[in-house]
Amino acid sequence: MxxxxxxxxxxxxxxxxxxxxxxxxxxxxxxxxxxxLPYMTYQPFLPEVAAGEIEARHVIVGLRRHLKHTNVVTxxxxxxxxxxxxxxxxxxxxxxxxxxxxxxxxxxxxxxRTFPIPGIADNAIGLKTIEEAVAIRDRILTNFDRAANLPPGPERDRLLTVVVVGGGFAGIEVFAETRALASSLLKDYPQLRFEDTHFHLVEAMGRIMPEVSLKTSEWVLKSLATRGANVHLDTQLTGAIDGNVELSTGETIPTDLIIWTAGVxxxxxxxxxxxxxxxxxxxxxxxxxxxxxxxxxxxxxxxxxxxxxxxxxxxxxxxxxxxxxxxxxxxxxxxxxxxxxxxxxRGEAPHEYVHKNLGAVAGLGLYSGVFQSGKFALKGFLAWCAHRGYHGLAMPSWERKWRVIGDWWHNFWLHRDNVSLQTVQNPRYVFEEFAARPRPAAPAAPAAAPAAAAIDPKSVEAEKAGKTPAKKAPAKAKAAASKTEEKADASA
Missing domain, CATH: 3.50.50.60 (FAD/NAD(P)-binding domain)
Known part of the structure; x- marks a missing residue:
């Protein structure tokens, strides 16, 4: 076979x-x-996972569950x-x-694909895996919890600042979705205002989303600007040490979350x-x-x-x-x-791959999107419907489709489930904090030093003369003991 x-x-x-x-x-x-990995990730849904719109497990397809006649090796x-x-x-x-x-x-x-920029490897996070999308979501939610306990100042601003590097489809989608997530959180944090949140997009080119027309990309920029977005075009990231994003324009942006989407x-x-x-x-x-x-x-x-x-x-x-x-x-x-x-x-000839691009569609947060096919473009709510319709149908297997559609339906009525599970990355922290541990063994008592023997000057002189008075002591002791035994026998 x-x-x-x-x-x-x-x-x-x-x-x-x-x-x-x-x-x-x-x-x-x-x-x-x-x-x-034992699963396939439907990556177009990662921005929505990062924004809490879709449950993370619902955008992955288990290989063993759906490949019944294939040997799966992890x-x-x-x-x-x-x-x-x-x-x-x-x-x-x-x-x-x-x-x-x-x-x-x-x-x-x-x-x-990254570049050898100082601090990127240590501080940034990508958006290619489901784990990264979940981590982005939990970091934003956790930072809101932390910032709510701080007075206005540099540390609170740093926690509420997000920097996305890369203005392609992935970068724009995660930028818009996380911006929408942050805006939706404000109603639950009366200590924070919209002006306290800062979102920056850094793009090296002079435009965003090269997959769509220039006119459409400009509409996206205007749409993001109305939501308080800061877009830096013709700008490169030169450093990110300790979370301080340094731009080629000389600007420095302190942040606690850097999302890297600048190519693959x-x-x-x-x-x-x-x-x-x-x-x-x-x-x-x-x-x-x-x-x-x-x-x-x-x-x-x-x-x-x-x-x-x-x-x-x-x-x-x-x-x-x-x-x-x-x-x-x-x-x-x-x-x-x-x-x-x-x-x-079967001994037949293979066919060549020919597929004309059907267009590009992107979600820009709830009820907003963009769709481009040739010169035809849709913007706003209709494009958002096209985005969800296309990707909802493209999700493999009806079992997965229904799970994703169910998430959208529940969120429409019940809104996002905005609770951070960042501690799941260290699930034993409570157990470790209160777990009883064996007491350390008591240190062993130091051994007593032997008492120093008195030195008899006569013995030293005798040793020098070749005599051994030390050996006579046992003989005298034996003689004394023998006399004592004789007296005891006599008295008996």
Missing amino acids: PKILIVGGGYAGFYTAWKLEKHLRKGEAEVTIVDP AKVTGIDHATKTATITPADGEPWQQSYDQIVVTAGAVS MANPTVVRGSDLPAEERGRIRTRADLRVGTPEEAVEGAWAAGDVAAVPDLTGGGVGGYCVPNAQHAVRQAKLLAKNIVAVL
Whole structure:
């Protein structure tokens, strides 16, 4: 039975395995998917998770629950030797092992791309995982609790300041959603005013959201400005040591939350650990039919899709001639990839990936959004409905769809559940504080020093003369004891 190994369980990996289960006949191939996480994250919903609009568990798709006929391995692929068709799988516990395969599908996705700016690695947080979205939400809620107990001043301002770096779709969405979250919290904190909260967006380019028209992006800027947003265009971040954000304009912004959304890059662990060809941006070189290789020559038995792959955009709309790294392309590529693998297994020719971008849609907080398709644009409430409608339907499986829709319905009537669970990151803190511990053992008493013996000058002189008076003492003692015994016998 041919063995198909899928590296990565994100959009492209999950959908490839999901569709292979649908298209493969029973016993036609054995499919294994390897990812360090046991779930796929629907990343377009991360800004809403950060804003408390959707429950975190509802935007992830459990691999074992939804992939009934796929071997799910929770581990990392740290090496690919396609020359021998083996992959090195490294689990969190135990020793690595070699996994053989006949067909490999590389869908390892992307990670946050950062620059060597002082303080970023230590103080910033990305927005690529569900854990990061939850941490952002809890940090904002916790900082409101802390700030409410402080008088007006620099420390309170620092706690109520959020800085988002990157003006793409992810940055704008999390910026707008967290701004809406902060505004909704003020009714529960009478000590704080709207003017006490500060939100800053830093973008190196002269505009935001390059995926939409300039006119639409300018409307977004005006919409954010009415909500008290501070947008710094043509500005770079030069430092973030101890939470003090330093800008290229010379301005310094003290903050307790820095959200980094300034770009992504292909998963370097997988790309660098493989012998598959890569292009100059670190992505696996992929053909239009999703086989690894060049237009002239394909690498037999190797496939790639999603953010980790440089897939040619045959519609001509992609940046640099390649498909942009987004969920729209990843899902559609995965669906075609599954069909192409089945076709090759059955001796048929694979098809090329051709998909014209349907447009871009973003949520800007409750009841506000933006949608752009070609020259057509929607703004405001209708665009917000389009955003929720599109992503609600795009969420994999009806089981997940109903959970997300249920969150929206409940929040419409009951509003956000604005309680921080930041302490869940250290769940044993109460137990540790009050847990009884063994008393330390009492230190051992020091041993008594032996009394110093008196030195007899005559003994010293005798020793020098070669005599040993010290040995006579026992003999005299024995003689005295013998006389005592004789007297005792006589009296008896």
